[in-house]
Amino acid sequence: MDYQKKPLPAKLGKIGFALLGIGLLSMIASFAVNSHRAFFDYLWMYMFLVSIGVGSLALVALEYLVGATWSTPFRRVSEFLASIIPLLVVLTIPLLLFGMHDLYHWTHPEALATDPILQAKEPYLNISFFTIRIAIYLLIWVGFFYLFIRNSQKQDITRDPALTKQSIKFSAAFAILFVVTIAFASMDWMMSLEYHWYSTMFGVYYFAGTLLSAFAAATFCSVKLNENGYLDKKLGNNNYYSFGTLMFGFNIFWAYIAFSQYMLIWYADIPEETFWVMMRMKGSWSYFSIGLVFIHFVLPFLILLPRSSKVNPKLLSVMSIWILVAHAYDLYWIIMPTYFTEGFAFGWSELGALMFAAGLIITVFKYRADRTNLIPVGDPKLEQGLNFHLN
C-alpha cells in the first residue's frame, strides 16, 4: 500500500521538552529541599511510567496474540508509548543507589534487628536480591521490547508476514512473563513500602491498573492522531467503539479487583491486613479514599455506559485523560500514605514529578514518531484493520 507519512507538529516536541525541563528542575529542587519526600514522588512517577510503558508493550503483545485486526492501525501508538521501557533502566538507577534507605524501612538494619516478622521475610526482602529481581524484570521488559520493535520495524520494509508469526510466538511468552513480572514488580516496589502488609491480590490490582492506563493512553493518542488525519485514512465508529468498550471493560475489571481486595481485608478483619487500609482512612486520607471510588470507577462507569459515548471521539479523549489521571491518583493512594501518614498533601514537588512523567511520555512519543511510520505499513492485518467493520 502507498502511505504518505505526515509528520507530527513540532509544537508537540516543544511542549514535551518544556514539561520535561520544568519537571526535572522541580525534582532537582525537591531533592535539595526534602530528599525523603522527593524519593516518594520519584517512585510515584516511576510506577506511573512503568504502567504506561510496560502496559503498552503488553497491549502490543495482546494484539499479536489474539490476532486483533481493529487495533492494527493503532499498534504503533502503543509501540511508541512502550519506548519508555529502555528509559526505565536509567530511571531505576537513582532509586536503587540512593533511594532505598528513604523509601523502604526494611533496609534499615535497626528494623531488621528488632522485628521478628522482618527477620522471617529477610531471605526475600534484602537489598541484593531486590536489585537482582529488579534487574530481571527490566531485562525481560527491555528484551521483549527490542524483539517486538525490531520485528515491527523490519516488517515496514520487508513486508514479510513471517515476522508477524514470529511476534505471535514472542507474545505468547511475554504474556506469561508480563503477568509474573508486573505482579512481582508491584510487590517489590510498592507492597514492600509496608513490609508487614501483604495482599495476594495486589499483583492483580496493579496489573489491572497497568492495562487500563496503557489502554487509556493508547486511546487518547489514537483518537487524536485519527481525528487530525495522521493515519492513512480516517477511521470511524467501528474502531472507536472498541476503544470505548474496552476502556469501559478494563475500568470495571480494575474496580472488581480493587473491591475484591478491599472486601477480603474487610471481611477477614485481621490486624496485619487491615492496618494498610486504616492508614488510608486516617485524617484527610479518608476523603481521598472515597474520592478514588468515584474518580476511578463510579463517574467513568456512568459516563462511558451509554453506547453513544463509546463512539464519541471528543468524549473518548477526555475520558482517556481522566482515566490516566485516575491511575496516577490510584498510585498516589498506594504509595504516598507511607510518607504522608497524617493526611495527604499535594505540593509543587508532586506536580513536578507528574509534569516530568507527562513530559517524558510526550518526548519519547514524539522522538519515536519522527523516526517511524505512524501505522505498521507492512503488517498483513493492516488492510483488514483499516477496513474494520464490527459485523
Added chain:
Amino acid sequence: MIKKLLDKVKEFDTKDDTEPRSKKLYGLAALYNTPNEIIEAAAVVAGKGYEKFDVYTPYPLHGMDDAMGLGKPKIGFLSFTFGLIGTCSALLMIGWMMGIDYPNIIGGKPFFALPSSIPITFELTVLLTGIATVLGLLILFSKMPKLNSPLNDTEFMNNVSSDKYGIVIRTNDDKFTEDTVKNLYLSTGAYDVQEIFYRESNLTTKTPIFEKKFIGAIIGTAVITAVVSYFTINYVLYDIQPFDWMWMQARINSQSKSDFFPNKSGMCPPVNGTVAKGFLPYDYKGMPDSSVKLLANPLAVSKSVLERGQDRFNIYCSPCHGYFGEGDGRMKGLFPKPPTLHSVKVTSWTDGNIYHVITNGQNVMPSYAEQVSRDDRWAIIHYIRALQKSKNAKEEELPK
C-alpha cells in the same frame, strides 16, 4: 403411556409444518448472501419510505439500526431503569433484613454493612437488567404473547437462521405493491424473493400461550422438575432424607452418648450449688426454731401487694383457715380444723415464722412451697397481718 405421550409431542411438533397457508399475503421476503448486501438493502428500503419491514440475520449486525433508520434504541433505557431498580431493591432488601427485621452479629461487623452487600447488589442489578432486556425485546419487538409468526417454519426462516440474510416488507405498509417490492429486492441484489402467506391460525385472535393446556403443561413441568430435583439433590448430594434438614443437625440428643464430655454422657447434671433462675433455695427445711424467725418480709406494704396477698390467701389458705383466718374454712368436718390466726401465739410470731410454716408445713398442714411462689407467700403474710389488725385494732389506730 410414555410412548403415547411421545407420539403426542411428535404430532404437536410437526403440526405447524402441515398447517395449510391461507391465500392472504403476509409480506414479501428477500434473501441475500452477505451482511454488507443486507445493510445496503435495508438502507435502500428505508430510504424509499417503507416503514413496516424487518430484517432477519443469523447474528446481530452492528450498524443495522442506522441502516434501517430505527433511531436511538429505547431498550437501553429499559435495561438501565431495571438495573437501577435492582440496585436499589437489593440495598433496601439487605438493609431491611440485616439491619431491621432480623439483625444478627456476623463476625463483629455492623448489622448492615455496605461491603458485604455489594456482591448481592451486583447480582440483583445484573439479573434485573438481563431479565428486563430479554423480556423487553420479546414483548416490544417480538410481540410476545403472540408466538406464532407467519414467518415460522418457512424456507425463509430456515435460511436466515443459518447463514443467509433476509428482509421482509409486510403487506400492511402503505407503499406495498407486489411488483415494486419485488423489483426493489432484485435491484438491491437479492438472490431469491419469496411470498409469505398467513397461516389460518394467524388470522384468528387466539394466543396459544394463554391456552389452558399450555399453561397446565408449563405448571406441571415446573412442579415435577422442582419435586424431582429436590429429592434427587437431597439423596445424591447430601445423602439426607428429604424434609429432614432441621432434624439432621449436629446436636446431642437427651439420653444419648457423647464423646464431648468426660463422663461420655450427653446429659450433664448442673454444677453443685447451681441456683435455678427465679428460685432461691430454702435452707431452713425442718428447722422450726432456727434463725428462720429473723427473716424479714422483703416486700413493702402496698395496695397491689395486699390485693395479691388476699387473692392468694383466698385461693390457697381460706379452704381451711377461713376467709378471715378464724379456722372456720369450707373444709370443716372433712379435715381437722386449724387454730385461729388471731391467737396471741400467732400475732406475736415474726413474719419469718409464718413464712417458715407456709414453706415447711406444720402438723397436718403440708408445705405450700410448690403452689405459692416466694413473693406470693410474703404477700400473704402482709394480708394475714392486715386481717389480724382488723380484729384487734385500737381506737387511736383508726383513720380519723
